[in-house]
Amino acid sequence: MAADLDLDALLSDEGKHVIACCGSGGVGKTTTAAALALRAAERHGRRTVVLTIDPAHRLAQSLGMKALDNTPRPVEGLEGGSLDAMMLDMKRTFDDVVASHTSPDRAAEIFANPFYQAVSSTFSGTQEYMAMEKLGQLRASERWDLIVLDTPPSRSALDFLDAPARLARFLDGRVIRLLSASTPGSRRSMLSLMGASAAVFTRVFNKILGGHLLTDVAEFTASLEDTFGGFRKRAEATFRVLQDDQTSFLVVATPEPAAINEAVYFSRRLTEERMPLDGMIMNRLTPVGASLSAERALGAAATLEEDDPRDPVAAVLRAHADTAQRRAAEQRVADRYSAACPDIPQVRLATLGSEVVDLAGLRRFGAAAAGS
Amino acid sequence: MSATAPPLPRLHVVTGKGGTGKTTVAASLALALAGPGRRVLLVEVEGRQGIAPLFDAAPLPYAERHLAAGLDGGEVFGQAVDADEALLDYLTMFYKLGSAGRALRKFGAIDFATTIAPGLRDILLTGKLKEAVSRTESGRMVYDAVVLDAPPTGRIVKFLNVTVESGRLAKTGPIGRHSRSVSRLLHSSLTAVHLVTTPAAMPVQETVDAHRELLAADLPVGHVVLNKTAGAEAVDITAERLREGLRRTGLPSDEALVTALLDEYGTRRAETEAIDSYRARLGTLGRPISELAILPEGVDLSGLYRLARDLRGGLGAPGGAAEGDDPGGDDRGR
Ligand SMILES: Nc1ncnc2c1ncn2[C@@H]1O[C@H](COP(=O)(O)OP(=O)(O)OP(=O)(O)O)[C@@H](O)[C@H]1O
Numbered sequence: 001m002a003a004d005l006d007l008d009a010l011l012s013d014e015g016k017h018v019i020a021c022c023g024s025g026g027v028g029k030t031t032t033a034a035a036l037a038l039r040a041a042e043r044h045g046r047r048t049v050v051l052t053i054d055p056a057h058r059l060a061q062s063l064g065m066k067a068l069d070n071t072p073r074p075v076e077g078l079e080g081g082s083l084d085a086m087m088l089d090m091k092r093t094f095d096d097v098v099a100s101h102t103s104p105d106r107a108a109e110i111f112a113n114p115f116y117q118a119v120s121s122t123f124s125g126t127q128e129y130m131a132m133e134k135l136g137q138l139r140a141s142e143r144w145d146l147i148v149l150d151t152p153p154s155r156s157a158l159d160f161l162d163a164p165a166r167l168a169r170f171l172d173g174r175v176i177r178l179l180s181a182s183t184p185g186s187r188r189s190m191l192s193l194m195g196a197s198a199a200v201f202t203r204v205f206n207k208i209l210g211g212h213l214l215t216d217v218a219e220f221t222a223s224l225e226d227t228f229g230g231f232r233k234r235a236e237a238t239f240r241v242l243q244d245d246q247t248s249f250l251v252v253a254t255p256e257p258a259a260i261n262e263a264v265y266f267s268r269r270l271t272e273e274r275m276p277l278d279g280m281i282m283n284r285l286t287p288v289g290a291s292l293s294a295e296r297a298l299g300a301a302a303t304l305e306e307d308d309p310r311d312p313v314a315a316v317l318r319a320h321a322d323t324a325q326r327r328a329a330e331q332r333v334a335d336r337y338s339a340a341c342p343d344i345p346q347v348r349l350a351t352l353g354s355e356v357v358d359l360a361g362l363r364r365f366g367a368a369a370a371g372s
Numbered sequence: 373m374s375a376t377a378p379p380l381p382r383l384h385v386v387t388g389k390g391g392t393g394k395t396t397v398a399a400s401l402a403l404a405l406a407g408p409g410r411r412v413l414l415v416e417v418e419g420r421q422g423i424a425p426l427f428d429a430a431p432l433p434y435a436e437r438h439l440a441a442g443l444d445g446g447e448v449f450g451q452a453v454d455a456d457e458a459l460l461d462y463l464t465m466f467y468k469l470g471s472a473g474r475a476l477r478k479f480g481a482i483d484f485a486t487t488i489a490p491g492l493r494d495i496l497l498t499g500k501l502k503e504a505v506s507r508t509e510s511g512r513m514v515y516d517a518v519v520l521d522a523p524p525t526g527r528i529v530k531f532l533n534v535t536v537e538s539g540r541l542a543k544t545g546p547i548g549r550h551s552r553s554v555s556r557l558l559h560s561s562l563t564a565v566h567l568v569t570t571p572a573a574m575p576v577q578e579t580v581d582a583h584r585e586l587l588a589a590d591l592p593v594g595h596v597v598l599n600k601t602a603g604a605e606a607v608d609i610t611a612e613r614l615r616e617g618l619r620r621t622g623l624p625s626d627e628a629l630v631t632a633l634l635d636e637y638g639t640r641r642a643e644t645e646a647i648d649s650y651r652a653r654l655g656t657l658g659r660p661i662s663e664l665a666i667l668p669e670g671v672d673l674s675g676l677y678r679l680a681r682d683l684r685g686g687l688g689a690p691g692g693a694a695e696g697d698d699p700g701g702d703d704r705g706r
């Protein structure tokens with residue numbers, strides 16, 4: 001197996017200013033981000049902020065806060081140090097970006113556009129894009145020396161890297177350009193130049209989705225273009241932030257085939273893009289305490305059951321065998337990651353006895369992850 | 373079949389929180405429904421190719437393909453429906469678009485349309501489902517049942533209800549008509565939406581929420597599937613008794629091992645008790661509950677058949693009927 005990941009060394013490294021926790025849905029990204037931020041503040045005295053993207057609002061509870069919003073607020077009840085926490089509000093963040101780059105009139109026009117409303121609240125990719133945007137803002141403020149970033153619950157960790165660029169490409173793309181050229185005011189629709197099939201397309205499209213959508217899109221992109229020079233450039237700039245070595249990526253996974261495959265793909269991509277991948281956290285292995293093989297436990301249980309089919313010792317042994325088998329199967333799955341990415345330091349973390357619901361739980365999680 | 377009995381479901385929509393086992397349950401359900409002489413189609417719509425690996429098969433194409441033998445001699449087919457392809461189908465079907473459609477696609481217009489309006493994607497996907505459910509060949513239904521590995525609970529109502537909106541928007545013309553017929557199918561007793569959950573706080577909460585939302589949208593809820601249960605029978609055990617038993621069978625019986633075994637057993641019992649409380653909470657929904665045990669070795673193909681056997685009789689009875697319903701009926705659904 002790969003070298004052990006030394007999380008305390010990472011958290012105390014003064015040269016690291018951003019730690020991003022990535023992984024597929026439900027593996028423990030938010031919990032990891034919060035626990036590491038707490039540990040960095042309490043144990044390593046770093047002025048830390050955790051930026052979470054947790055629509056389920058459970059993190060706020062764990063941190064003992066009623067609610068988190070788009071502004072960092074101090075976490076209370078710390079055993080030393082300083083930690084702020086915030087939750088990304090993507091619509092707010094998008095609104096702020098627009099407002100800060102254009103005149104109030106123009107901004108009001110954009111806000112009123114129905115397509116802007118769709119893009120800023122439901123569009124796939126916006127959340128990832130705005131997470132990067134927010135990260136840039138937090139860094140620029142220089143109020144913190146460590147920013148711990150949770151990533152959005154998407155089905156694939158790659159979305160976090162790809163979605164902003166995809167959104168930018170889309171909004172910068174050919175079709176949009178044509179549409180912008182065909183906004184009311186310009187004399188003729190470029191789409192019509194594409195011939196009859198395009199006309200059919202527009203008609204069908206308008207019919208299904210309501211007549212205004214195409215116009216809204218065109219107006220929106222036109223006004224956006226001249227306010228801040230295109231999405232693509234902006235997405236590229238935020239992407240570069242993630243490449244410098246003040247940033248550290250941690251991949252989180254659970255020992256399930258799908259999560260491991262994701263983690264492997266993601267790790268390879270990070271390496272290809274020269275992004276600093278510093279470790280992998282294999283979360284939620286079944287805890288096994290007793291060192292007794294499943295086979296021996298089952299054999300002994302069978303012997304006991306010959307005398308008494310309801311022997312309680314046999315029940316205990318069978319429960320252990322089952323637990324040990326589950327753990328062994330998980331280890332085999334987890335080993336696929338070690339085989340595919342032998343150079344990435346790793347830490348394996350058992351499921352804690354109780355769900356992580358408060359600061360004490362986050363502390364326990366952090367201590368277990370740091371191996372102390 | 374008596375004239376008053378509602379038709380049995382032929383479209384099984386399997387949803388649940390991410391990672392609870394939607395794909396696994398959908399696949400086993402398809403196997404269970406493929407009784408003698410029956411043909412079942414297993415469909416995925418999220419472009420993830422989650423089905424093929426379960427059957428050790430190559431990635432599924434847009435056109436349906438034979439996937440596996442069902443539990444009792446039937447056949448299971450698989451299909452990965454893709455929105456872009458479906459849009460071309462759709463345009464061709466209603467507007468005789470032919471090769472012009474391909475040109476549009478090359479230009480990026482199709483991609484554009486489905487990106488800009490996520491709702492369009494769902495219209496197309498549900499449209500394909502409707503087509504598969506109602507397809508006939510020489511007067512006989514091509515598929516006795518269609519099982520959908522559906523989007524997760526967070527998006528399911530939006531997904532299934534999209535045609536209600538589009539049917540309203542397009543009052544006249546083929547698209548409006550089409551939307552309304554899809555919507556009719558999804559809101560009828562020919563459809564059953566099954567909710568998969570694991571015995572854990574968040575998935576159970578999402579199940580309860582989704583159940584409420586489905587009812588509010590007038591969508592037909594089928595079974596609740598409680599997946600990955602692990603039951604340890606509750607026994608009373610003391611350290612002495614355990615030590616004695618270990619000694620009797622020639623196992624080590626040191627203090628550390630005894631404590632560790634008792635700890636593990638305590639954890640398992642707590643899990644079992646938690647499962648009981650989740651079962652009770654799910655019981656309040658008033659839907660039949662099918663349970664699937666966690667397979668300690670993970671799910672391979674033989675595991676899939678094993679889960680299918682566990683589903684048969686309950687959720688996996690032909691047509692997904694609860695007990696008491698007419699079990700036969702090859703002539704149904706004409
Ligand atoms: N090691 C652990 N022990 C016990 N519970 C854990 C552990 N890791 C995570 N959990 C629990 O698992 C659940 C999911 O974790 P979390 O919300 O952090 O995942 P996530 O990756 O952020 O999910 P999403 O993709 O939905 O944002 C939470 O209830 C959390 O308390």
Ligand SMILES: Nc1ncnc2c1ncn2[C@@H]1O[C@H](COP(=O)(O)OP(=O)(O)OP(=O)(O)O)[C@@H](O)[C@H]1O
Nearest residue numbers: 256257390391392393394395396600665666667671
């Ligand atoms: N009864 C079971 N016993 C053991 N493992 C199971 C069982 N059911 C599902 N699994 C495993 O749990 C994991 C998640 O299952 P699956 O992929 O079916 O979930 P899903 O709900 O489709 O996930 P996603 O939301 O990612 O699509 C897989 O590794 C699967 O093999």
Ligand SMILES: [Mg+2]
Nearest residue numbers: 029030053054
């Ligand atoms: Mg999260």
Ligand SMILES: [Mg+2]
Nearest residue numbers: 394395422521
């Ligand atoms: Mg799935």
